[in-house]
């Protein structure tokens with residue numbers, strides 16, 4: 266790919282909107298497609314569950330109440346990874362509806378397995394780029410919460426433009442939150458944590474729920490990886506803002 270900026274500078278009145286690249290490419294992606302094999306069990310659960318709980322990407326707005334068949338708080342989680350946290354949260358909060366978005370196929374397979382084993386009816390998965398899902402399918406003021414846990418830190422400076430937490434995407438996500446809805450990110454990469462705090466603070470429609478970083482709320486379970494890191498003295502930072 267050349268050095269052409271694929272997220273165009275916003276035209277007046279178009280701030281925060283993602284547009285297709287000048288040369289027909291999409292925006293800069295926050296992920297690279299990784300090869301990876303599904304286990305036999307993941308493959309079986311994927312084939313069984315995705316037709317039932319998969320939300321297929323189409324560039325058309327969806328009615329989330331119709332997707333879940335009920336009016337309940339709707340929480341979006343971007344980058345569910347292997348789905349351990351996602352499944353635990355959905356299991357412990359069955360009165361909420363969750364939408365997980367992930368591009369890594371074995372991760373989607375692992376989450377399908379969790380959904381089947383835990384018999385979760387309040388979790389849907391979209392296997393697609395989160396930026397396009399949010400931009401094209403989610404109506405304004407349709408979400409009660411957004412979770413972005415341990416997004417790829419892209420720690421080489423020349424890759425920083427791939428980070429998810431950047432002003433245009435944060436503005437886009439904030440527009441999809443209802444007034445009073447929350448925006449929760451967490452990372453174990455200190456420099457990214459400060460970027461999160463800075464970018465969310467600069468978004469005028471959001472307000473910090475804490476003075477700086479937030480304590481980890483009960484609903485976000487500690488992962489095995491995080492537990493190990495904490496034992497080794499590594500930090501984890503939660504950033505939680507509210508939509509005005």
Ligand SMILES: C[S@@+](CC[C@H](N)C(=O)[O-])C[C@H]1O[C@@H](n2cnc3c(N)ncnc32)[C@H](O)[C@@H]1O
Nearest residue numbers: 295296344345346367368369394395414415417
């Ligand atoms: C470092 S992992 C963290 C996974 C999980 N949240 C956790 O805490 O274990 C980040 C995940 O975000 C996914 N991801 C990154 N950008 C994405 C995007 N634009 N749309 C969907 N998934 C994305 C990656 O595929 C990866 O699985």
